Amino acid sequence: MAFWDYLPIAILFVISAGLAAIAVGLGHLFGPRKPTPKKLEPYESGMNPFGPGTRRMPVRFYLVAVLFILFDIEVVFFLPWAVVLKDLGITGLVEMIVFVSILVVGFIYAWKKGALEWE
Amino acid sequence: MTPLQIIFIIVAVITLFAAIKVVSSRNLVHAALWLILVLFGIAVFFVILSAGFFAAAQVVIYIGAIAILMIFTIMLTRRVARDSGAQHNSNWWAAAVLSLLLFTGLSWILSRWQGFQSTAQPMLESADPLRQLGEGLVAPGGYLIPFEVASILLVAALIGAITVAWERK
Amino acid sequence: MIPISWYLILAAALFSIGLFGVLSRKNAVAILMGVELMLNSVNINLIAFWRYLKPEVITGQAFAVIVIAVAAAEVAVGLALIISVYRRKNTIIAEDIDLLKL
Numbered sequence: 001m002a003f004w005d006y007l008p009i010a011i012l013f014v015i016s017a018g019l020a021a022i023a024v025g026l027g028h029l030f031g032p033r034k035p036t037p038k039k040l041e042p043y044e045s046g047m048n049p050f051g052p053g054t055r056r057m058p059v060r061f062y063l064v065a066v067l068f069i070l071f072d073i074e075v076v077f078f079l080p081w082a083v084v085l086k087d088l089g090i091t092g093l094v095e096m097i098v099f100v101s102i103l104v105v106g107f108i109y110a111w112k113k114g115a116l117e118w119e
Numbered sequence: 120m121t122p123l124q125i126i127f128i129i130v131a132v133i134t135l136f137a138a139i140k141v142v143s144s145r146n147l148v149h150a151a152l153w154l155i156l157v158l159f160g161i162a163v164f165f166v167i168l169s170a171g172f173f174a175a176a177q178v179v180i181y182i183g184a185i186a187i188l189m190i191f192t193i194m195l196t197r198r199v200a201r202d203s204g205a206q207h208n209s210n211w212w213a214a215a216v217l218s219l220l221l222f223t224g225l226s227w228i229l230s231r232w233q234g235f236q237s238t239a240q241p242m243l244e245s246a247d248p249l250r251q252l253g254e255g256l257v258a259p260g261g262y263l264i265p266f267e268v269a270s271i272l273l274v275a276a277l278i279g280a281i282t283v284a285w286e287r288k
Numbered sequence: 289m290i291p292i293s294w295y296l297i298l299a300a301a302l303f304s305i306g307l308f309g310v311l312s313r314k315n316a317v318a319i320l321m322g323v324e325l326m327l328n329s330v331n332i333n334l335i336a337f338w339r340y341l342k343p344e345v346i347t348g349q350a351f352a353v354i355v356i357a358v359a360a361a362e363v364a365v366g367l368a369l370i371i372s373v374y375r376r377k378n379t380i381i382a383e384d385i386d387l388l389k390l
Contacts, residue, residue: 003123006166059286062195062371065188066280066364070273072184073360076176076353077266080253088257095257099270106274115281127290131298138302141321142309154321157302161328164295168339173331173352180356185324185363192317192367196374207312208383214311222304229296238289239340246343252353255346262350269357276361280368286375 063115070106127167134160145206147193155186169242172249295336302329316370316380320363327359 041048077099085092110116137156144150158181165174229235242248255261302325309322331352338348374380377387 003167003169006171059195059284059371062188062191062284062367063281065184065191066277066284066368069180069184069188069360069364070277072180073273073357075179076356077256077269079172080249080353081257082253083247083250084253084257087254091259092257095263095267099267102267102270102274106277109278110281113281113285115285121289124290127294131294135298135301135305138305138325141325142305142313142318147315147317150318150321154324157325158328161332164298164332165335167290168295168335170335170339170349173335173349176356180360181324181328185360188363188367189317189321189324192370195371196317196380206314206318208314211312214308217311218304218308221307222300225300225303226297229293229300234341235293235296236291237340238291240343242343248343248349251344251346252349255350256353261346265350265354269354272357272361276364280364283365283372284368 060115060118063110067107067110067115070103074103123167127164130160130163134164148190151186151190151193154189155182158182158186170248172252292336292340295332299329299332299336302326302332314381314383316373316382316385317367319382320366320370323362323366324359327355327362331355 078096081092081096088095134157137153137160140153141150141157144153158177162174162177162182165171165177256266257263306322306325306329309325310319311322313319313322334348334352334355338345338352370380373385377385379385
């Protein structure tokens with residue numbers, strides 16, 4: 001049964017989750033906690049904080065993430081194609097060239113627009 | 120009960136609980152983290168359905184890209200995300216009734232279908248779903264046109280997203 | 289073996305939860321999360337039907353691939369719109385975005 005081929009992955013998840021739980025849990029269990037208002041400040045012996053603690057992130061992060069999604073999605077199309085490439089021969093290659101050249105249009109647009117620059 | 124059924128039930132309970140937390144938690148960042156758990160549970164279902172490729176795609180695309188994009192947006196609109204007060208509008212009870220109705224209606228219609236209790240044929244040893252998918256997607260006469268049109272859709276989405284989100288100087 | 293009914297009921301429940309999120313949430317990002325839940329439940333259905341009814345016909349998987357691509361496009365454009373609205377109106381509460389209302 002193909003399902004049980006994934007057992008090592010499940011074991012890996014259990015072990016990593018268990019390790020993380022132990023690491024966090026031991027600190028909770030044994031670490032002394034005596035919070036005072038001074039200790040809970042973001043910078044304990046620095047300047048007094050003012051204004052909201054969170055600042056708006058610049059939109060560039062979002063644009064980079066959108067570019068990442070675009071090239072991430074290609075995995076779904078590339079992988080099945082790559083598996084059967086040998087049987088398809090030149091036809092498969094031409095199909096993928098068409099696919100990629102359409103995507104490159106978007107890539108060039110993003111490049112020209114300056115979405116890839118990070119001053 | 121076979122072990123597979125027990126695993127299914129455990130994962131289904133976790134997934135549905137996480138889905139309820141996605142639509143109910145006040146803190147949007149928490150909702151996004153619960154969403155990641157839902158997506159991961161669905162990847163497990165794909166594995167049980169012997170669609171390993173889709174399980175991998177689920178983790179890589181939904182968890183790796185889409186959930187991250189959502190968390191970025193939550194951070195970009197931070198002040199609102201942390202707004203205290205109600206996160207649901209005043210018609211939430213009507214939405215709940217409608218969703219329950221939809222669920223009972225769907226279950227009722229499905230239960231009248233004769234194949235409702237059918238079980239899967241065992242996969243042939245020689246069958247390779249990924250290979251099949253590749254042949255179906257790119258072989259002429261298969262799903263070649265949707266395959267090519269998908270790239271146009273992605274380019275349109277990319278250009279649209281950049282144009283809309285771009286900050287004008 | 290697991291009967292197909294389990295998957296169908298699970299997908300129906302996920303879809304209904306997603307619908308509730310879409311209809312009841314105030315925050316636009318949370319509404320998109322509900323949409324994601326609905327799209328994923330559809331994917332479960334597609335893959336389950338492919339596996340249980342006709343594993344040798346690839347239609348279910350091909351549809352699921354397209355659904356994944358469409359979901360990514362939808363999220364990219366939808367979140368870009370939310371960011372743009374936030375910049376202009378300083379809110380992403382869906383009820384306050386009423387520029388087109390008379």
